[in-house]
Amino acid sequence: MSIFEYNGSALVAMVGKNCFAIASDRRLGVQLQTVATDFRRIYRIHDKVYIGLSGLATDAQTLYQRLVFRHKLYQLREERDMKPETFASLVSAILYEKRFGPYFCQPVIAGLGGDDQPFICTMDCLGAKELAKDFVVSGSASESLYGACESMYKPDMEPEELFENISQALLASVDRDCLSGWGGHVFLVTPTEVQERTLKGRMD
């Protein structure tokens, strides 16, 4: 089994009209055994930038701590929040530092950039950025997620419709992956507010 599938994960981010949504599953496993059903994979960097980390959970936690550290220093020095594009470049640089002994994570970064334009991107464990205008996926369920998002996605969705779509895509995909599931976490971010919702799916 690949090291990326050791803990199991599913992450997806989608762009809507002046908003974005980022969703993850809630299972934490040790290969076939489920160890937790409330595991958080999506972290808030600041009100307008969120990062989801799939892959090996220990690396995801350490990477998150390092990123929060860097961002807090940035906030103190520059007296402003990091733009999502800047944050993505930072994550990419930090991952590449470990080129020959990488963090086994695949981040999904979603945020509202200049003029509150939604920005999403994903990268591999070595920091190769992949920008997208519609959706990005990551995790052990990524192949199912690609299929579900490709068929369900529409451009310029309003927040409520975006939430419905991303939830359906996530729940449908994790049902096809034995290593992810046990519900979902969805963050729906607009320029004025952030909604966090928990999904109940097949609890297996």
Place this chain on the structure above:
Amino acid sequence: MSDSQYSFSLTTFSPSGKLVQIEHALMAVGSGQTSLGIKAANGVVIATEKKLPSILVDEASIQKIQLMTPNIGVVYSGMGPDSRVLVRKSRKQAQQYYRLYKETIPVTQLVRETATVMQEFTQSGGVRPFGVSLLIAGFDDSGPQLYQVDPSGSYFSWKASAMGKNVSNAKTFLEKRYTEDMELDDAVHTALLTLKEGFEGQISSKNIEIGLIGTNRKFRVLSPAEIADYLAEVE
């Protein structure tokens, strides 16, 4: 054995609480050629005298005003070679910032890094402080900015400032002439008048240098022809 004589910092405190080497460095700045900067509402201009030691020197080959990034320029008063070292280090730091964040470095951050370098040379063994004060002019998302960095490593943001030989006269002149809503062209004229005030000899487009940056965020050094045009407007 004689190595130990060089392993202390030259900037050790005097009993009165001063760092004598920094005071001497400021003297070196104070005897350097005058330079000044003015922040306008829509840009920044920096200018300096360019007095050459002999008429045989090829003045086109000498450039005192230099770029740190495409949108940040710098002029100095004091020891030219010291300023070259600082410009080189600052350029590298600006590029490192870009490599990490893929974003051009904000002016305040670059000024802080440059000032940190200058401060390090006041607290290390076997080195001396830099014998220059820098005027850093830039335009970024926070608008036009003008900073002065001293040999001690302290930096200040100025609306208008001068350094070098004629500093007190120039500052008095600037205090009278400066207005908050000055446009960039007015600022260039004011800069020229200020330079003229303390100029020994005849001011011309060959013995001064002017650099400016406007809302297009591209710092550029004016050619002698452009300087001559501005001088004609000021006469």
